[in-house]
Amino acid sequence: xxxxxxxxxxxxxxxxxxxxxxxxxxxxxxxxxxxxxxxxxxxxxxxxxxxxxxxxxxxxxxxxxxxxxxxxxxxxxxxxxxxxxxxxxxxxxxxxxxxxxxxxxxxxxxxxxxxxxxxxxxxxxxxxxxxxxxxxxxxxxxxxxxxxxxxxxxxxxxxxxxxxxxxxxxxxxxxxxxxxxxxxxxxxxxxxxxxxxxxxxxxxxxxxxxxxxxxxxxxxxxxxxxxxxxxxxxxxxxxxxxxxxxxxxxxxxxxxxxxxxxxxxxxxxxxxxxxxxxxxxxxxxxxxxxxxxxxxxxxxxxxxxxxxxxxxxxxxxxxxxxxxxxxxxxxxxxxxxxxxxxxxxxxxxxxxxxxxxxxxxxxxxxxxxxxxxxxxxxxxx
Numbered sequence: 001x002x003x004x005x006x007x008x009x010x011x012x013x014x015x016x017x018x019x020x021x022x023x024x025x026x027x028x029x030x031x032x033x034x035x036x037x038x039x040x041x042x043x044x045x046x047x048x049x050x051x052x053x054x055x056x057x058x059x060x061x062x063x064x065x066x067x068x069x070x071x072x073x074x075x076x077x078x079x080x081x082x083x084x085x086x087x088x089x090x091x092x093x094x095x096x097x098x099x100x101x102x103x104x105x106x107x108x109x110x111x112x113x114x115x116x117x118x119x120x121x122x123x124x125x126x127x128x129x130x131x132x133x134x135x136x137x138x139x140x141x142x143x144x145x146x147x148x149x150x151x152x153x154x155x156x157x158x159x160x161x162x163x164x165x166x167x168x169x170x171x172x173x174x175x176x177x178x179x180x181x182x183x184x185x186x187x188x189x190x191x192x193x194x195x196x197x198x199x200x201x202x203x204x205x206x207x208x209x210x211x212x213x214x215x216x217x218x219x220x221x222x223x224x225x226x227x228x229x230x231x232x233x234x235x236x237x238x239x240x241x242x243x244x245x246x247x248x249x250x251x252x253x254x255x256x257x258x259x260x261x262x263x264x265x266x267x268x269x270x271x272x273x274x275x276x277x278x279x280x281x282x283x284x285x286x287x288x289x290x291x292x293x294x295x296x297x298x299x300x301x302x303x304x305x306x307x308x309x310x311x312x313x314x315x316x317x318x319x320x321x322x323x324x325x326x327x328x329x330x331x332x333x334x335x336x337x338x339x340x341x342x343x344x345x346x347x348x349x350x351x352x353x354x355x356x357x358x359x360x361x362x363x364x365x366x367x368x369x370x371x372x373x374x375x376x377x378x379x380x381x
Contacts, residue, residue: 030072031326033058033317034094036105036115037130038082042205042232045261046107046306047082050129051075052299053307054104054314056291059298061318069322075314080106082205084114091115095122101326102127104313107306109133110177116140125332129313130306132254133181137357144335144358146309146316146347148365150178150253153276154185156365156380157251160274161224162193166249170222171200172213172237174229182228182253198222203233210237214244222248227273230255231262235270238262242269249274258305263370273370274378277305287348312347319345 035054037047058073065072076097078090087106094100095118103119106112107130119126120140128136128145132153137145161169169190173183179202187197198220201213214237217225225241225248227234234256241248250273256262257275291311295303316338324330336354338344341361344351355361368375 030074031101031321032074032076032097032099033314033321034078034090034097034100034103034105035075036078036080036087036090036094036103036111036126037107038111039077039079041081041083043082043108043230045232045259046130046230046304047079049304049307050107050310051077052295053303053310054129056295056298056307057311057314058318061315071322073318073321075104076100078103078105080108080111080115082108082111084110087111087115088118091118095119095124100124101321101328102317102331104129104310104317106131108176108178109136109181112136112143112145113139113177116143119143123328123332125328125335127313127317127335129310131178133177134185135177135181137355137359141358142332144354144360146313146349146352146360147254148360149185150181151185151188152365153253154182155189156276156367157226157253157274158186158189158193158195159380160367161190161195161251164249166195166223166251168196168198168221168223169226169251170198170217170220170224170248171226171228172210172217172234173200173202173226174233175202175204178253178255179229182255183226186226186228203229203237205230205233207233208236210240211244213237214241214246217241217248218244218246224249224251227252227256231259231265235262235266238266238269238273252276254305257366257368257375260302260304260375263373263375270370271372275368275370275375277366277368291348308348312345312349312352315347316345316352 039047062072080087080090103126109131112131116139120142125142132150134149173179252275254277257277263270320334324334338353344353367380368377
């Protein structure tokens with residue numbers, strides 16, 4: 001095989017480029033942080049909000065780079081489309097990229113569960129800003145998360161039902177890890193509180209006609225219906241239920257309560273919905289008001305609750321990396337060191353620290369009801 005001189009230099013240059021791609025950042029260029037979430041598809045609004053929250057925080061850090069060691073930070077987008085199979089693809093790409101020392105993601109519990117073993121094999125710490133299924137934290141020692149677990153919001157919704165004499169409960173749950181997880185923990189709490197689950201129906205993410213399921217629910221005459229899933233599907237179910245004259249109270253988890261779009265798209269059908277959230281954007285706190293103002297100035301719309309969690313996750317990632325550098329093992333240890341309230345990271349949502357499973361130790365659940373087209377925060381009983 002013969003080579004020209006130009007061809008030899010080109011081959012050598014390509015070899016050098018490929019070998020350099022696998023090496024860690026030498027400490028002069030921008031630091032890349034992976035962002036895994038649903039950036040296209042039916043749940044793209046969640047992913048877009050979260051990406052913007054994280055982007056806003058890193059933008060603030062970059063604007064003050066001189067005081068932060070001079071390094072810039074950037075997000076590397078990984079669109080998992082809210083599907084476990086695509087989350088695996090994203091995780092493989094992040095894991096193979098030595099320039100990425102840490103991942104923010106994923107949003108969906110099913111995506112976090114599918115991706116975490118790949119991250120674990122690569123020693124890549126991952127911090128979820130949205131997954132609430134109880135099994136996520138237990139799935140891998142390298143997985144951390146900032147929101148609470150489904151078991152807390154399931155208990156809160158069951159307590160609300162008891163306090164308001166809603167004794168007969170139907171369940172409409174999405175057939176994936178988040179929906180099933182929320183339904184399971186609600187049923188456990190309902191059993192302890194002597195509530196009756198009159199029927200349970202499940203649907204897939206591509207369901208558009210809920211009327212056959214709702215017909216079966218209406219025959220049981222429930223006092224309330226637990227909506228265990230995400231708002232893009234459940235806003236349709238809510239409209240169809242009210243059109244069928246089903247007047248049961250809607251109880252919902254953070255897949256609904258975290259988004260203002262549920263109210264906007266469901267319209268009057270959303271009125272009276274009672275929803276939990278790991279944090280509700282309607283909470284009136286000075287720091288949150290400042291965040292909301294900056295977010296709207298930059299993006300032209302109000303943030304949702306998950307944007308706040310992603311903002312905090314990005315801030316925590318910066319805090320850790322600026323302290324220990326870009327070694328993945330060192331980052332993992334540094335995250336694990338946020339293990340008590342006195343060592344907590346000061347987030348907008350409050351202090352963030354982790355238990356032995358990487359779960360946020362957070363009992364400060366929020367509860368709200370839809371009144372006149374807005375979420376109104378109500379006391380948790």
